[in-house]
Amino acid sequence: MNFQLRKQHLLTILDEHGSVEVADLARQLQTTPITIRRDLAQLAAKGLVVRTHGGAVLPRVAKDPVAFARKATAHLAQKEHICRLAAAQITDGDTLFIDCGSTTFPLCRLIRHRKLRVVTNSLPVLFELAGSAVQVVVAGGEVDAERQAMHGLVAAEQLRRYQVDKAFLGVDGLSLGRGLSANSEHEASISLAAAAAARHVYLLCDSSKLEQDKYFQFAPLSLVGTLVTDPGAPAALLAQYRKAGLQVLA
Amino acid sequence: MNFQLRKQHLLTILDEHGSVEVADLARQLQTTPITIRRDLAQLAAKGLVVRTHGGAVLPRVAKDPVAFARKATAHLAQKEHICRLAAAQITDGDTLFIDCGSTTFPLCRLIRHRKLRVVTNSLPVLFELAGSAVQVVVAGGEVDAERQAMHGLVAAEQLRRYQVDKAFLGVDGLSLGRGLSANSEHEASISLAAAAAARHVYLLCDSSKLEQDKYFQFAPLSLVGTLVTDPGAPAALLAQYRKAGLQVLA
DNA sequence: ACAGAAATGAACACAAACGAACAAGTATCC
């Protein structure tokens, strides 16, 4: 097998699957990973593929929603901390709801390998978990291109039909006085539907959003079972949330 | 074997395979590698081949390996032809259903830029059209990881709620005697639901699938409005399909 | 947060392929 044929084959596979892995290719093409990596490096130099750690993807796919969700989100360290706390609450066999948004997204990485069922309306979550050990269920309906999620009536309606053990919700603002608030009514209706379907509601909310009210208030604090936030939150404030009846993790 | 004949033979092989190896040619043509290399050098000087280490490739392969790699996938040329015909049937403003499967997928590339609404249960379709000019609507439900699509009860039920102008369906088998057949009941139920919701049903089916029955027969030919296939289909056979009441494009 | 695993790239080694130069064989022309 010469290198031209190999690259040809490589591009074929890539075109069929959208992504390839170095180890797989090395096995299929009867060669070593280093050779595949060199091939990919050449193709990448020409812009025909985009390298990833462990493989490559089509250039089009590289701009995908997952990358979009991953890149340069504000407060990433806090969000990862929050998601680790959240992941610790999950038991194998659980059915979860994962909300769309940058706060909840890092949770996907932490649960890829576990035996779970995840209901979601978020495209990045869907793409991140598709092909993993997790069984994914999608809330259908119209795709909101800006938010990379399904936000319509149908999505909310469908969510109500599922019974989930734990819902992990994001929110735009949260305050003791006015409860949960959002920048969009659509997001709010999805959150409400998911909360209604869940045995326990976890609100994932970094400390910068505490005591912030956004334009649309849609639920009282009592909707939430557990507030998951980061150590940046003042202890006194968290104590007040606890007094209001919430379990608090930080 | 003289010089001219050798070069001719060489170009023939190159045309068939897209690439050649010096060592192989030397063996086949009962000569030594240096001779082949000199031949290739001459052809390369004229631009008829592109030299590589150990062999040569067609110029068009060297120029656009991606396009060439695509052609290598099964029946892809036919599928692209079919999708071009299908795309010509689409009017701006239409709402479409696009089925999952390799036959219908190339349609996405052809409509990315158009003002359309597309309902689908296919993840690759969703992926390809997310972020394009097309408004995407997803049939929700459980994700079938192997088929990269939603195939459950919920998906079928949701599809019935949408009214679409044109449904573009794929199928595993099709015959005059036994109608449409599939390899999976789930796929069949999605196809039926989409067909029921559509004003007009286009069946995209390359000629290799004509008069092939698969294990699960799920609908009569009358479900289909228009059969879109490729020129590889025998004219006499297409005439019979026309007689059976289908519009046929090839 | 931390430790272990996997992937990566650089440096080196080896084999295959390469081109240049030269030698040998064949056809053509005077």
Next chain:
DNA sequence: GGATACTTGTTCGTTTGTGTTCATTTCTGT
């Protein structure tokens, strides 16, 4: 018949592609 042009094969030093080792980076799981 001998000179010439042309093609083919051989030798040898060089280049190119591939595989191995190892330190480093990146990812993943507890």
